[in-house]
Amino acid sequence: MKQGNIRRAFSYFESGAVLLVTSSDGKRDNVMTISWQMVLDFSPRIAIATGEWNESFRTILETGECCLCVPSFDMVETVVGVGTMHGSQGDKFGRFELVRSKAMKVRAPLIPDCLAALECRLEDYVEDHGILIFKGLLLWENAGKKDRRVIHANGDGTFFADGEFRDLRREMRDRLPEGLE
C-alpha cells in the first residue's frame, strides 16, 4: 500500500462499502466488520454505528483510534468470518490469515490486502444513537489489487459486488469537491 490523497479518501466509503475496522489496545489487535457507515464530509469525517456488543467498540473508545479498511469482493468470505466471530473467541487475524502492517499515525494495524485503509482519530461518540465519528488522518491505497469491486451488504446474509459503471462527472461537474484527481 502507498500513501494516497486524503481528499480522495471519502470516495472509498460513499458507495456503502463494507469495512474491516481495526483497533489495538497496545497489547492485542482486533478487527470487526461494519456495514453501517456513512460519509459526513470531504475532510473526510466518517460515521459508523456500533455498540457494546463489539469488543472493538470499547477499545476504540478508550484509545480514540482505528483504521477503516476497505476490503475487495474477493475477500467477502473473510469479511463474513470476521463479522460472525466475537473478539473473545480468539485472534481473528490468525484465524482468517489476515496479514496486517503498521500504520503511521495510529496503533491500529492496516490490512494491506484491502483496496484502501484510512487511519482515523475518534472525534466524538454520539451515545444516544451509538454513532462513532472519525476524522481521517492518512489514506493508504493498494493500486496493485486486481479485484477493485467493493462489497455491499444487503443485511440478510447476501452481498453484491460493484457492477455496471456509469460516468456522470460532466453532469455533476459543478457539485464535486476539488482535489479528486
Next chain:
Amino acid sequence: MKQGNIRRAFSYFESGAVLLVTSSDGKRDNVMTISWQMVLDFSPRIAIATGEWNESFRTILETGECCLCVPSFDMVETVVGVGTMHGSQGDKFGRFELVRSKAMKVRAPLIPDCLAALECRLEDYVEDHGILIFKGLLLWENAGKKDRRVIHANGDGTFFADGEFRDLRREMRDRLPEGLE
C-alpha cells in the same frame, strides 16, 4: 407499490443505496438526492448527513417527516439531475417527470417508480455533525420493478450498480435478525 414488512426495510438501505428523499411543507413537495446514509438499527432507524445547503433540510426539520425512496439504477440520470438542481430553481418533480403518490402516515410523497419507499418520522437532529435520525414507520415495495439494482455513488460523479451476487446466509445464520423472509 404495496405495503411491505417493516422488519425487512433496513435491507434496502444497508448496502449503501443512493436515496431520493422527499418532503412537503403542505404547500409544496420537494426532493433531494442523498448518498450519505446509514442504518442504525433494525427497527429501522436510518441516519442521513445533510445541512442548510439543501432546501429540503429545513422542511424536514420543521415538519418532522420525510420519505426515503430507493431508486433503481435505470433512474441514475434522474437521481443526478435532482442532486444537482437546487429547490429554489423550480419544481424538481415536474422538471424530471418524477411521478409521486400519496403516503399514508406522512405528507411527504412516495415516488412509486422506486424499488422501495420508507415513510419516516424525524427522531432527532444531531446538530454538531449534521445528522438527521429517522424512524421508519411504513415500508412500500415495488415488486414489479424490472431493474432491481440500487445505485452506489463513488462521490466523484461516477456510479456503480449492484453486480455479482453472493449468498452467505448460511454462514451468517446466527447473526441475522428475525423476520427477514
